[in-house]
Amino acid sequence: MPRVFVAAALAAALAACQGTGPDYREPTLGTAVAGEPGAVPMIRDVPTEEPTPATVMTPPPREEPVAGVEPVAKVQPTPKVVLPSQPTPGPTVSVMWWNVQRMSSAEARSAIARTVEGMQIVVLAGVRSEQSLERLASEFGSSWKHAASPELGEASGHRQRIGLLWDSSAIRMAGGLKVDADPDNELTRDVVFAGFTTGGGFDFTLAAVHIYPGHTLAHCKAEVSALAAAWDRIQAATPGDRDVILMGDFKLDSGDPAFEALLQNSGLRPTVDDLTFTGVRGRTNFDQIFIHPKHTTEWTGTSGTRKFDETIYGGNDAAAARAVSDHRPVWITLRVPETDND
Numbered sequence: 298m299p300r301v302f303v304a305a306a307l308a309a310a311l312a313a314c315q316g317t318g319p320d321y322r323e324p325t326l327g328t329a330v331a332g333e334p335g336a337v338p339m340i341r342d343v344p345t346e347e348p349t350p351a352t353v354m355t356p357p358p359r360e361e362p363v364a365g366v367e368p369v370a371k372v373q374p375t376p377k378v379v380l381p382s383q384p385t386p387g388p389t390v391s392v393m394w395w396n397v398q399r400m401s402s403a404e405a406r407s408a409i410a411r412t413v414e415g416m417q418i419v420v421l422a423g424v425r426s427e428q429s430l431e432r433l434a435s436e437f438g439s440s441w442k443h444a445a446s447p448e449l450g451e452a453s454g455h456r457q458r459i460g461l462l463w464d465s466s467a468i469r470m471a472g473g474l475k476v477d478a479d480p481d482n483e484l485t486r487d488v489v490f491a492g493f494t495t496g497g498g499f500d501f502t503l504a505a506v507h508i509y510p511g512h513t514l515a516h517c518k519a520e521v522s523a524l525a526a527a528w529d530r531i532q533a534a535t536p537g538d539r540d541v542i543l544m545g546d547f548k549l550d551s552g553d554p555a556f557e558a559l560l561q562n563s564g565l566r567p568t569v570d571d572l573t574f575t576g577v578r579g580r581t582n583f584d585q586i587f588i589h590p591k592h593t594t595e596w597t598g599t600s601g602t603r604k605f606d607e608t609i610y611g612g613n614d615a616a617a618a619r620a621v622s623d624h625r626p627v628w629i630t631l632r633v634p635e636t637d638n639d
Contacts, residue, residue, distance in 0.1 A: 388633040389597065390468060390495065391415060394544040394586060395626035396422040396507060401429050405621050410436040412605040412626060417464045418493065422507040422546055423622070424460040433462070440466040444474045449486035450509060459489045459505050468493050471500065477530055483523035485509035490531050492538060499595065499633050501540035504531050510548045517548050518555035525558040528565075539592040544585065546624065551585050564589050568600040569627050577606045577623045578614045584627045593631070600629040 393416045399405045400423070410433070413419050419437075424430050427445045434443040443462045450456040463470060471492040479487045490504040506524065510517045528543070535541060543565060549555055551567040559565065565587040569575070575584040588596055602625045606617035617623075 389630050390417045390633060391628055391630045392418045393626050393628040394420050396546040396622060396624040398423040398622040400433055406433050406436045408605060408609050408621050412603050417467045419462045420505045420544060421460040424458040430460040440464050446474060446476055446489045451485055455509060461491060468495050477527050484520055488527045495633050497633055500538055502535050502538050504541060504543045506545040508548045521547055521549055521555040522558050525562040528563045543587040546584050548583050550582055566590055568629050573602050575602055575625045575627055577618050577625060584624055586627055586629050595631045595634055597630045597632050602627050
């Protein structure tokens with residue numbers, strides 16, 4: 298290359314570096330373009346406080362598959378009970394609901410007994426006989442009592458009982474186990490209920506139901522909607538107690554529109570969070586415990602599930618479902634007040 302051209306090229310490069318010459322452009326803020334070295338990126342102010350943590354979005358749960366039933370669309374969650382800022386210290390009663398499905402084998406009874414440790418009342422769906430419930434109670438300890446409902450359901454393959462077990466050293470059943478009459482036969486398996494009282498005089502009523510899904514989604518939703526009338530009958534049967542707690546396997550998420558009649562009529566609210574999945578296989582939360590926030594002020598704000606499939610079966614979903622259940626239990630804790638306010 299001739300020396301004159303080399304000299305000219307060097308002069309042009311020097312002029313560009315010094316901010317002169319025909320090829321120079323004034324830097325612009327915030328207009329950097331890939332491959333253009335002259336642009337300067339915009340500088341943002343650095344916050345002086347810690348940033349607000351980002352919200353982690355969790356995918357919505359999938360419905361538990363039911364033969365012949367279309368999956369239920371996820372809807373907006375129902376309003377939750379306002380939690381107390383600090384649970385009041387003192388004696389408590391913990392209550393659990395569990396659709397156990399299998400409890401006849403020694404393995405199942407052992408797994409159930411380990412899972413319910415720390416509970417004072419356990420309500421079970423899927424009980425096949427009073428004898429199996431009696432054998433299970435013996436696993437819990439000598440202070441545990443039990444009661445079983447009559448067989449509930451129409452088709453022989455779906456008939457079952459609801460069983461109640463309670464630690465008589467801490468609590469006692471008052472008045473026996475009752476079954477809602479359901480005069481219009483709207484529920485395949487009727488609601489059962491029973492009153493309990495502590496040594497200090499705190500009393501409350503537990504109502505439990507295991508919804509039969511049927512073969513269509515419409516059938517399942519109709520049964521859940523029928524709980525509004527069942528609730529009225531139970532309230533009429535327990536006029537001296539407004540602490541009525543409803544629990545069960547409802548086959549629908551608590552945010553489903555089928556619950557509207559019940560929740561609007563009763564004032565009940567769910568205690569178990571929408572993202573506390575109660576299905577061993579799949580992300581479902583069909584199992585729920587409802588309370589009335591005005592009447593059951595003894596709720597401490599604590600609730601949850603116990604993942605027996607992980608703690609006992611090491612995450613082997615198939616083994617857990619085969620031996621005990623494909624449902625996890627849900628529970629709440631109640632504070633025992635010095636005086637009962639209802």
